[in-house]
Amino acid sequence: MAYTYAEAGVSVDHVKEIQKTTALRIAGTLNKKVLLPAGHYSGLVRIGKEKVAIHTDGVGTKVRVAQQLQNYDTVGIDCVAMNVNDLVCIGARPIALVDYLALQKADAKLVDEIMKGLVKGATMANVSIVGGETAIVPDLVKGIHGKGFDLSAACIGVVEGKPITGRDVQVGDVIVGLSSSGLHSNGYTLARKVLKEKKWLKEMLKPTLIYSTAVLEMLEKAHIHGMAHITGGAFSKLVRVLPKSTGVVLDGMPSPSPIFKALQEKTRLSSREMYRTFNMGIGFCVFCPESEASNVIAISRKHGIPAKVVGRVINGKGVVLEDRGRRVSLA
Numbered sequence: 001m002a003y004t005y006a007e008a009g010v011s012v013d014h015v016k017e018i019q020k021t022t023a024l025r026i027a028g029t030l031n032k033k034v035l036l037p038a039g040h041y042s043g044l045v046r047i048g049k050e051k052v053a054i055h056t057d058g059v060g061t062k063v064r065v066a067q068q069l070q071n072y073d074t075v076g077i078d079c080v081a082m083n084v085n086d087l088v089c090i091g092a093r094p095i096a097l098v099d100y101l102a103l104q105k106a107d108a109k110l111v112d113e114i115m116k117g118l119v120k121g122a123t124m125a126n127v128s129i130v131g132g133e134t135a136i137v138p139d140l141v142k143g144i145h146g147k148g149f150d151l152s153a154a155c156i157g158v159v160e161g162k163p164i165t166g167r168d169v170q171v172g173d174v175i176v177g178l179s180s181s182g183l184h185s186n187g188y189t190l191a192r193k194v195l196k197e198k199k200w201l202k203e204m205l206k207p208t209l210i211y212s213t214a215v216l217e218m219l220e221k222a223h224i225h226g227m228a229h230i231t232g233g234a235f236s237k238l239v240r241v242l243p244k245s246t247g248v249v250l251d252g253m254p255s256p257s258p259i260f261k262a263l264q265e266k267t268r269l270s271s272r273e274m275y276r277t278f279n280m281g282i283g284f285c286v287f288c289p290e291s292e293a294s295n296v297i298a299i300s301r302k303h304g305i306p307a308k309v310v311g312r313v314i315n316g317k318g319v320v321l322e323d324r325g326r327r328v329s330l331a
Contacts, residue, residue, distance in 0.1 A: 076117025
């Protein structure tokens with residue numbers, strides 16, 4: 001019997017329903033300064049003459065892996081990455097970040113280790129950490145070795161030209177996939193339940209790659225029609241950047257690395273579930289004309305991130321994976 005993400009405690013479909021309800025609730029709060037409706041990778045508002053993007057995200061249950069290994073100086077990189085990678089999806093240049101750290105108990109050494117990762121991530125992303133909040137909440141946060149914590153942040157950026165929303169995506173565009181470093185920061189509620197050996201825990205603790213600096217150079221030197229950060233919901237969320245009457249075929253995905261193969265072997269998940277839960281080796285997608293693909297790939301490689309064409313935009317709708325001669329609908 002397959003062990004699904006829903007059985008582990010997270011249903012992607014239920015989360016999407018919650019998001020729809022939430023979007024309806026907040027719709028009435030939007031005013032004329034709001035430049036993008038809720039539901040994209042970042043919010044966008046006008047403040048004076050600036051178009052300011054804002055996003056918030058956290059590390060999720062990856063913090064439990066840090067506690068298991070008693071290694072706390074990398075999850076801060078994940079926290080920065082999860083924010084700046086989403087911001088850049090609309091063409092925003094990340095500027096500043098504030099963090100929120102909830103602790104089981106006051107622990108100066110733990111906080112210092114976490115901050116090392118946040119500072120390293122901020123340096124890599126060229127953002128300033130301008131403040132934050134620390135809360136001691138023992139009734140809410142419990143952890144391993146008494147080191148319980150949760151980590152999240154909010155980040156702002158500036159869009160200097162037209163925001164990249166995906167509305168320019170067109171049939172014939174290709175999708176350049178930028179490689180991931182592993183699981184990044186999604187799917188851990190399931191992964192932690194089945195990959196318990198220390199070698200896999202170490203693999204799971206690898207930080208999420210920061211794509212923003214590479215992508216900002218792509219925006220300067222290539223024609224980009226849309227972008228997607230592959231996080232919760234994985235490739236099913238590509239529909240977020242697709243205009244009506246267009247769909248995606250993923251026909252060039254890389255062979256999964258050992259950790260993804262181990263996950264599928266232990267959970268016996270279908271390809272559909274795997275590609276709706278995990279990034280499967282591709283952490284960021286860039287939609288561009290086919291003529292721009294080599295340029296985008298070269299820029300990514302210049303920043304040390306392998307990249308390749310993994311799919312194309314077609315007439316129709318939805319996201320389809322070509323897997324060993326079969327077509328699997330992801331969205």
